[in-house]
Amino acid sequence: MSDTVIRPDAATPDWADALYDVLVQQNIRQVAYVPDAGHARLIERCEDNPDMTATVLTTEEDGVALLAGAWLGGDRGILLMQSSGVGNCVNMFTLIENCRLPLVTLITMRGEWGEFNPWQAQMGQATPDILTRMGVQAHRVDDPDDAAPTLDAAIRQSFDGMLASAVLLSQRLIGRKAFTEEG
């Protein structure tokens, strides 16, 4: 028997720090998340900021509802999840469109670039279509230098224009998840 050990390729990428700076500049006060290795650095920075309330969720759709409540109370927020979580959110997205609420979600993509785990493939491939069908504009980022400007633009159009926006960080950008066999 061998154990499969999971290690993210990049521990502290510069683009993650740039994304954090955008959240601070844009006055994002609530950060709801289901962890992903690709979000690790950003989650850590948000948890360390006393001016942000970071909420760890048990399932992603609770984050959609939580951020609706946050905005009703005057807080801007963001939902961090991986592409598998988009499927969990589908019915809750109707809350956003029905109430014309702003929503920003930052999604790390799986199942699309050297993915080791075939169970990630379906949601990885379906994520952009599902988001679009549910009224969430999807903006894909492949180049690390585009990550922060794209998030900045998504936040502006969501809160200024009352829209739902998703920024998809491609699996190539975040770094393929490394699986190694140890015996």
Place this chain on the structure above:
Amino acid sequence: MTGPQPRLDRREAVARLLQDRGELLVVSGLGSATYDCAAAGDDPRNFYLWGAMGGTAALALGLAQAQPDRPVAAITGDGDMLMGLGSLATIAAAQPANLSVIVLDNEVYGETGAQPTATARGVSLVDVARGCGIEALEDIRDMNALGTLATRMQRCEGTLFANIKIEAGEHPRVLPARDGAYLRSRFREAVLGAGP
């Protein structure tokens, strides 16, 4: 010998909770809980859900975190709470002092033909909340206990969970506005004042 345990009338119970509401902000779960809150008197500080099943408590958590100085209550049914049980763990981890989660537990899915929920088969939402680490009152079955809850939910001294055992009978529906964009705009204006 013990007879059947007493249950409260849902409309009387919700009217009692909201009669001296002060600054209370309310999020109501889809179906009868929304009708009960509307029947107690429409108020722009009520955010009525007509869908988003399972999300009532999570939405109230985001609101409570954004408005830490005001009492916030999620008022919902057992069906909605059971769909969003995970949110009790999330709320327990966050422990907002100003949030009360209040379940109107009739042990049936009232909107769809009174099929029994899990609480009809012995699941205790009070035990679930306590297991998560939320302070929970004993199942509420009389107006005295309800009065205690009404006082406690105004105090903002810690996250609170209450399960009110109510009769399963249906009341005439009292339907508030269901245009979500209208409900959110008037709620924001009531809480934050006019403005963008």
